[in-house]
Amino acid sequence: MSENPYSTAVLAWYEDNARDLPWRAPDASPWAVLVSEIMLQQTPVVRVLPAWHAWLARWPTPDALAADAAGEAVRMWNRLGYPRRALNLHACAKAIVARHGGAVPTAHADLLALPGVGTYTAAAVASFAFGQRHAILDTNVRRVLARAETGIEYPPKTPAKAETRLAESLLPERPDVAARWGVAVMELGALVCTARSPKCADCPILDRCAWVLAGRPAYDGPPRRGQTYAGTDRQVRGRLLAVLRAAPGPVAKPALDAAWDEAVQRERALDALVADGLVDPLDDGQYALPG
DNA sequence: GACACGTGGAT
DNA sequence: TATCCAAGTGT
Structure with missing residues (x-):
């Protein structure tokens, strides 16, 4: 059953610690x-x-x-x-x-x-959903593998080919075990091997973790820039769409204008929402959620 | 490959 | 208060 160095420990940990999420129910x-x-x-x-x-x-x-x-x-x-x-x-x-x-x-x-x-x-x-054998490589798994295998605190911003190959190399042979493994590693990243303040004391593979064995070196890669939100087009789009969602039907232009002061940015955001199909400009000049 | 794309809780 | 971060995808 131990098909990679971690699978037995991780699968056993998952057995005891998995959250009871509704989309994991057998009848989902x-x-x-x-x-x-x-x-x-x-x-x-x-x-x-x-x-x-x-x-x-x-x-x-x-x-x-x-x-x-x-x-x-x-x-x-x-x-x-x-x-x-x-x-x-x-x-x-x-x-x-x-x-x-x-x-x-x-x-x-x-x-x-x-x-x-x-x-x-x-x-x-x-x-x-279907019990097939596929490598699962989300942000949680990438972080677990970066630490346990590569010995670095955080994975690169954009997934590298090497990460996919690594995830595939760790995949258990039996599809049902592979599926269980995928969700288990993800859960480990979500609950224990977290981005900030990882709970290493609770980790089932602590004794095999390359990052821990290296003394938990601090991240020294390029700064992982966080995106400011206030004042961005994204915020404006959010405001405009909130007006449309709150209204029972089509909305007149002045109601949208009230959602953001700066006209140039507001029009740009509205145009983008229309282009994205999230807002429908009606023939009478009003705006609506898409039909 | 970098960037746009929402929102809100935690630190 | 500011920053970080959350089961990514499309361009």
Whole structure:
């Protein structure tokens, strides 16, 4: 069963410490898993939980969502962030109905072809929903491998080929074990091997961690620049979309103008929202969430 | 490959 | 208060 130096310890740790997340329940549908993965992109679990429950209560299947307007998805998305994910999920539902008879596809390539589904999400759904053998390489796993294998505190900003090869080399042979391994390493990164203040005392592979064995050297790579948010187009887009979400129907231009003082930036943000399909300019000059 | 893309809790 | 960070993707 120990197919890589860590698997036995990590799998045993997961057995005892895994969070009881609803999308991990045995009866969670592939659609429920896909919805969770899209929502979890760059978004903490605690904020996804209520949104996920509400979403699936309203749209328990791809057919249900595909039958509704895209704007309803954007409205339901509320303040989860990166609202184009709501559009992506709606487009996923449409594509799943059109191309796959309403069932979430099982093939990695078919998953990858869905809007908003990239390398990570396709692997995650194939693995977690369908028990297939795929390398899972999200921010948690990258951090665990950077520390345990490479001996550095943080992985490079953009994933390197070497990281993918490493993750694949550690993959257990049996698909069911590989799937379990993937979620277990992710959970280890989320709960123990955290970005700040890792709980090394609780780590099941502490005695094999290259970073710990090297004396936990401080990160010395290039500064990982954090993005300021106040005053950016992103903030303006958020303000504008919040006005649209709060309104029961189409909104007149002055209502949007009130959301941001600086006209040039406001118009640029609005144009971008329209270009992204998040806002629909009506013939009468009003604006609405997309039909 | 760098950058844009939301939001809010923790430190 | 400012910065960091959270199951990434598309361009």
